[in-house]
Amino acid sequence: MKYSDRILNTPSSFIRDILKVTDAPDVISFAGGLPNPVSFPIGDLQESIEGAIKKNGSKLFQYSTTEGYLPLREMIAAKYRRKFNLDVNPEDVLITNGSQQALELLGKVILNKGDQVLMEEPGYLGAIQAFSLCEPQFLSVTLEEDGLDLVKLEEMLKTNPVKLIYCVPNFQNPTGLTYSLEKRKAMRDIVSKYDVAFIEDDPYGELRFRGESLPYIGAGHMENSILLGTFSKTVTPGMRLGFLITKNTELMRHLVTAKQGSDLHTNIFTQYVIHEYLMNNPYAEHVKKIIALYEEQATAMLDAMEAYFPKTVSWTKPEGGMFIWVTLPEGLSALDVFQKAMEKKVAFVPGDPFYTHKRGVNTFRLNYTNATPDVIREGIKRLGSIL
Amino acid sequence: MKYSDRILNTPSSFIRDILKVTDAPDVISFAGGLPNPVSFPIGDLQESIEGAIKKNGSKLFQYSTTEGYLPLREMIAAKYRRKFNLDVNPEDVLITNGSQQALELLGKVILNKGDQVLMEEPGYLGAIQAFSLCEPQFLSVTLEEDGLDLVKLEEMLKTNPVKLIYCVPNFQNPTGLTYSLEKRKAMRDIVSKYDVAFIEDDPYGELRFRGESLPYIGAGHMENSILLGTFSKTVTPGMRLGFLITKNTELMRHLVTAKQGSDLHTNIFTQYVIHEYLMNNPYAEHVKKIIALYEEQATAMLDAMEAYFPKTVSWTKPEGGMFIWVTLPEGLSALDVFQKAMEKKVAFVPGDPFYTHKRGVNTFRLNYTNATPDVIREGIKRLGSIL
Missing domain, CATH: 3.40.640.10 (Type I PLP-dependent aspartate aminotransferase-like (Major domain))
Incomplete structure (x- = not known):
């Protein structure tokens, strides 16, 4: 059976494949992009x-x-x-x-x-x-x-x-x-x-x-x-x-x-x-609760990065949302770092899939909305130890 | 702004446009394709x-x-x-x-x-x-x-x-x-x-x-x-x-x-x-109830067609499902008949949109799942009067 050119040219999800590896229960994962379940007013x-x-x-x-x-x-x-x-x-x-x-x-x-x-x-x-x-x-x-x-x-x-x-x-x-x-x-x-x-x-x-x-x-x-x-x-x-x-x-x-x-x-x-x-329902009040939680989580991650990441690494300081972006020293591949991180049981998404033309980039994405501040600190500490 | 060739070549729904006309409360409509709400186990x-x-x-x-x-x-x-x-x-x-x-x-x-x-x-x-x-x-x-x-x-x-x-x-x-x-x-x-x-x-x-x-x-x-x-x-x-x-x-x-x-x-x-x-839930039992209803409705429509449609018109006798297909004498356009039917406050879907190459066809679709047997008989009687 023959398929369309469009599907043969569409990348299957790199993140999807990564999430399969990072889903193990003993891994601290900053790889996902899921909202915290607290945001669901069940x-x-x-x-x-x-x-x-x-x-x-x-x-x-x-x-x-x-x-x-x-x-x-x-x-x-x-x-x-x-x-x-x-x-x-x-x-x-x-x-x-x-x-x-x-x-x-x-x-x-x-x-x-x-x-x-x-x-x-x-x-x-x-x-x-x-x-x-x-x-x-x-x-x-x-x-x-x-x-x-x-x-x-x-x-x-x-x-x-x-x-x-x-x-x-x-x-x-x-x-x-x-x-x-x-x-x-x-x-x-x-x-x-x-x-x-x-x-x-x-x-x-x-x-x-x-x-x-x-x-x-x-x-x-x-x-x-x-x-x-x-x-x-x-x-x-x-x-x-x-x-x-x-x-x-x-x-x-x-x-x-x-x-x-x-x-x-x-x-x-x-x-x-x-x-x-x-x-x-008071939607605005509900959103405020989510914001308070995410701010606490973001702050925990940023503080831990300040404490545990080497000076050669830089990162964004978001004013909202769910992600932080990390830039490694020139020449380092985030994919290589990902392998090492997995050995330490901590995960993130290497930057490659976010670029349409570059591969082997020195950037990666961290998500902070799905772990407690304590777990965030432990994960960032582990990550800092291999950077 | 310029659009893609694919959307410029895709027909907007003819049925959709027809349903706008046939939705008036005093019209008996056999145009839709909706399941009877009785099929929803709310x-x-x-x-x-x-x-x-x-x-x-x-x-x-x-x-x-x-x-x-x-x-x-x-x-x-x-x-x-x-x-x-x-x-x-x-x-x-x-x-x-x-x-x-x-x-x-x-x-x-x-x-x-x-x-x-x-x-x-x-x-x-x-x-x-x-x-x-x-x-x-x-x-x-x-x-x-x-x-x-x-x-x-x-x-x-x-x-x-x-x-x-x-x-x-x-x-x-x-x-x-x-x-x-x-x-x-x-x-x-x-x-x-x-x-x-x-x-x-x-x-x-x-x-x-x-x-x-x-x-x-x-x-x-x-x-x-x-x-x-x-x-x-x-x-x-x-x-x-x-x-x-x-x-x-x-x-x-x-x-x-x-x-x-x-x-x-x-x-x-x-x-x-x-x-x-x-x-x-007993899904099979639930489906049986839908079948019994649709059979009654289909039978009412087929019997009424037998009684009120002229011999020059033919139609399918479904063993299930939701539709009957009517064929008018050669040379008649179902679109023309549709106009006349709307004057009599009864509606169906002219056959045209179901063909990829023909227009002005002599066929049309009737749906029987959304009216009571009495309403079906009255609608078919009206339709018979103009065929």
Whole structure:
């Protein structure tokens, strides 16, 4: 049997393979990217299930619309109007199976084989995988401490017919870095000059434990702005509920056609339940609890790194989110260090899969949301002993 | 902004547009394809939700594996071993967001642009849409009373490098037709000679109200057999839970990579709940209730057609499933009849979207699962008055 070129050219998940090794019970793993289960409001969700069924009966169980449950879309739109002063209406919101599906649908409706996609370097692995299914050409621009290298970005856009730009401006995966206000404005000015789809993926934005919330780059400013959000990091990832916001009605129409061909619609039971949950519970209070926990965990990890890592190693200091990015001395391979770390029963994700063109890199990702401060300290100590 | 060729070449749903017109409260609609809400065991599902959460806690809400919840895959595999004597193991089962996602993933991993897909004529619209996203060339073979025209099928396979065959052997959508035992065997012999992916989609197979269950064509006999199933027609479509069965491990590996890039995994909450439901409830008894209802509805529609339709019109007599297919005299357009029917406040789906190459056809689809026998009789009477 013969397979498609697109699947033969799509990398299977490196992280997935790594997680198989790091899942042993005696390993301290900073490799995953899972939210802490404390972020799942299980009791409140159970009440929401009962309430939603009581009010809506069989509608939770029947086929539904491709765009998503209208009251949920209204609620999402209202939040972006209120919190970010953005002109978002329910018809600008598409409900997706997590942000991953939004990325896949966007690739599908925008990219022909060989079209150019501009990514942050390092960039989010899930986006690389989703777009890979369309066999694009990846371009990348270095992600600096305060955002993309804008000189390089403008040069790229000037000299290439880039069709899509993807970025994660808040607490980026894998680096934990956040774009500064200045860079956001400057980037907006540059990108606005080109006819390019601009995807701003914001799964972690609400998980800020230091500093102030910053405005979006594209949303509210660019015709081809696409903003992605999700309930995965603040309510539950298991229910796969994300959303996409765009004011481009032609793009939205194409996305709906693509989603219909892909799975008809997102689980409507879940949409009713999350809507009911948001109606009846203090979401902001719930998120504050997650933030407090993650801040404690991040601080424990950063303090331990300060104590146990050699001066030759550097790392990012995230203001929110779930990840820290470590840079080893030039010439060292994080893959080699990973092998040694596994002997010490501590795990992380080597940087390689986050790059579209580099291999054998000297960087790696640490996740701090799934271990207690004590375990974090012990793991970082072990890691420090081999660096 | 520029879009991909694949989305510009994918038809938006004709049925969707029609349903907007036919949804008015005073219209008797046979246009939809919804299961009757009686098929949703809401109370039992509520108990299953409680039970599953009690037993598994946060696991229902966390990220999970792309392949699906192992105990559910084991349960599905066991059923096909038991009921069909097929050698199916859990690792041969992939959980999908309804069968629609299975179709989309199969297209993704098998089809390059321009590859040939062989469809039944008329064929399932959802499959046409899913495959269209890969820009294939559609070939079609007439679906006769007892299955595909096998002479034409063999001729097609001999003269074309067909990559994928798609069929719905039980109570097909849109025709309600079922392949005979003889044609199943003969088709198996023919298809086995070629290196082609063979998709057997079976959403309705359990809903048989007359005659005996028949063996699958490909499953258990062909290396590249792919069998699709779903809980949409017997438990709930709203939770979007389907599955794909194949013994081809290379194909399965590619499908998992494609699914991971598409949405990471299917809603795990739902998978636990359906598993818990199947563990604790008499599924077969529940399905019998659905069958009894659909038989009554089908009989009411067939009897009314006999009474009110002119002799120049012919139609299929389904042994199960949800649809009847009507053929008007040569030269009449079902689209024209649809306009007249809407004036009489009765609706159906004109045949056009079920063909990949024909337009202005003289056939249409009737659904009988969503109206009471009295309403069915009244609707068919109205329809008869304009035929």
